[in-house]
Amino acid sequence: MSGHGTPIPMTSRPCGPLKGVANVPGDKSISHRSLILGAMAIGETHISGLLEGEDVLDTAKAMQAFGATVKSHGSGEWTVQGVGVGGFSEPENVIDCGNSGTGVRLIMGTMATTPITVTFTGDASLNSRPMGRVTDPLALFGTQSVGRAGGRLPMTLVGAADPVPVAYTTPVPSAQVKSAVLLAGLNVPGQTVVIEKEATRDHTERMLAGFGAEITVEDTADGRRITLTGQPELKPQNIVVPRDPSSAAFPVCAAIITPGSDVLVPNIGLNPTRAGLFATLQEMGADLTYENLREEGGEPVADLRAKFSPDLKGIAVPPARAASMIDEYPVLSVVASFAQGVTDMQGVKELRVKESDRIDAMAKGLRAAGVTVDEGDDWWKVTGLGHGKVPGGVTVASVLDHRIAMAFMVMGMATQKPMTVDDGSPISTSFPIFETLMGDLGAQLVRNNA
Numbered sequence: 001m002s003g004h005g006t007p008i009p010m011t012s013r014p015c016g017p018l019k020g021v022a023n024v025p026g027d028k029s030i031s032h033r034s035l036i037l038g039a040m041a042i043g044e045t046h047i048s049g050l051l052e053g054e055d056v057l058d059t060a061k062a063m064q065a066f067g068a069t070v071k072s073h074g075s076g077e078w079t080v081q082g083v084g085v086g087g088f089s090e091p092e093n094v095i096d097c098g099n100s101g102t103g104v105r106l107i108m109g110t111m112a113t114t115p116i117t118v119t120f121t122g123d124a125s126l127n128s129r130p131m132g133r134v135t136d137p138l139a140l141f142g143t144q145s146v147g148r149a150g151g152r153l154p155m156t157l158v159g160a161a162d163p164v165p166v167a168y169t170t171p172v173p174s175a176q177v178k179s180a181v182l183l184a185g186l187n188v189p190g191q192t193v194v195i196e197k198e199a200t201r202d203h204t205e206r207m208l209a210g211f212g213a214e215i216t217v218e219d220t221a222d223g224r225r226i227t228l229t230g231q232p233e234l235k236p237q238n239i240v241v242p243r244d245p246s247s248a249a250f251p252v253c254a255a256i257i258t259p260g261s262d263v264l265v266p267n268i269g270l271n272p273t274r275a276g277l278f279a280t281l282q283e284m285g286a287d288l289t290y291e292n293l294r295e296e297g298g299e300p301v302a303d304l305r306a307k308f309s310p311d312l313k314g315i316a317v318p319p320a321r322a323a324s325m326i327d328e329y330p331v332l333s334v335v336a337s338f339a340q341g342v343t344d345m346q347g348v349k350e351l352r353v354k355e356s357d358r359i360d361a362m363a364k365g366l367r368a369a370g371v372t373v374d375e376g377d378d379w380w381k382v383t384g385l386g387h388g389k390v391p392g393g394v395t396v397a398s399v400l401d402h403r404i405a406m407a408f409m410v411m412g413m414a415t416q417k418p419m420t421v422d423d424g425s426p427i428s429t430s431f432p433i434f435e436t437l438m439g440d441l442g443a444q445l446v447r448n449n450a
Contacts, residue, residue: 014412034080036059042234048239095121137180141184142160174200183204185230259388270293280321340386341383
């Protein structure tokens, strides 16, 4: 049973060259944060290029429920009339975050130090995911939480009436946890400190500074130390959302494994905490180049050109790179299937607690398609068969995970026989134009119940 309604089986058939320009959606991470910080500012924030997938739209609805005025003006243009730090009202109804782990964890942090009570829920996938990694540090501020066994949604949070500053060292690399703590710290007197041993995506820090918060980041012997001074008056911003590198991963990887392909993906955010996949692909021998490098809104941006790369080699992906490409490992494992030799991915236990256990889901699907996969708790290895030698021809489970579904749709473009996923409906949560965009490039994607 799909958490997104009626399941939509989808098939990807081997296709000819992919050609053209792939205008992927706006960055999901920045879209979430634009809405949240806009809601905490005083005045009207203007956002252009917002990703209008279900995950982000659920965050927009949540900010509206907390008292902000959130309006869509069409074509990715939005305005948010904020209520100020600590100005959230108690919602009348349950906050439904759909499929979005980022949305629910950031929103929990945002309300955790305001004395209101909020109940959160989501779809079947989100309600199976542990929330303790966020509610545990939020409890240090004085926030209370009650949820299902294992710290799962539905869950009710009671915001701290008299929050105290916190110094917190993240036990695992997680931008969601770091961001939740920093967002909670906005409404706390004094300084909130987060120390992360491995750097994770830093959109929250960049955007907090842009909205006028007093925040410093320094590298120390203990790790990356982020210090936020609480109770600022955030100033509204004009935000241009760069396009999502995690979404760009799919047309880029598809072009690399599909003979004759040449695809340009413009305006992609290349924040160094997000661009690990592209460096990895280049190390594997992919014909991937950056054009028109520039900076927009404090974020590095470029146009990516990806061409068919018949001589890919398996590599050992540095574990330190995992945080900068954690969402891209599923589609990287597809590329690895078409390489020669073993691609070794270490330090990736975070994949076990995403929308699904992504190592398990990809390993099962790849094995069914004829690829050898070895795995452990926080590592996996894919033994590639080389260009043109991956059999395919099977139906695999998407396990309510958009990135699993899209990864196998990419795989089917270059396998010997078509690849089918049992449910492609989760794709709409992050990449609602995926089918149209890939089809315009030359992919052959079919909804089997259409």
